[in-house]
Amino acid sequence: MTRAELAVDPVVAAQRLLGCVLESRTDEGNVAIRLVEVEAYRGGDDPASHCYRGRTPRNDVMFGPAGHLYVYFVYGMHFCANIVSLTDGVPGAVLLRAGEVVSGVELARLRRPTARTDAELAKGPARLTTALGLHRPHNGVDLTDPASPVRVLAADPLPADSIQAGPRVGVAVAMDVPWRFWVDGSPAVSGYRRGGKAARTRT
């Protein structure tokens, strides 16, 4: 996967990333995951994006070059990972929502002891991030650098009719834009959950 292929609108990059393989290499071993569910986030006009209100220390990498990893901490206990798209100061990213472990299954099981089936190992953004062993230090790594501990490997494009689209999960705003994309039929797709307790403001 090249930087140029990712330096496009996140809605395009998201569909392009479906089916691609994300590989992480650590001291513990390697894990590779085939992406089956992603979501697009855009700065500026997207109120659900972390960049909506401008550049901050947290979302800084989203303003940088495409192909870098954006890792952030949420809900006091989970990490989520994004792939930065667009560039030239225009922020955008693709949230990695779910995938199928294609290599390093044993290590993924160790990292995800609560998963009852292999399909659950990376079924959800925080689960996927945990299965890959990604943490705060991985924020900003270049996924297109062969020497990087985390990389995206290109895959053959999926047939258009196998890609489904729908509203994003867990966001309380902009629910009318179908910027969540997933591979039809994969057992690892996390499925739709409306914004829960944290997403609801006053009644």
Place this chain on the structure above:
DNA sequence: TATAAGATCGACT
């Protein structure tokens, strides 16, 4: 300095 809310998960009723 203080406070509110969050791109979730898993346990429990």
Place this chain on the structure above:
DNA sequence: GTCGATCTTATAT
């Protein structure tokens, strides 16, 4: 289906 855990980040005084 509903709720609690847990803490960082951003925004308001």
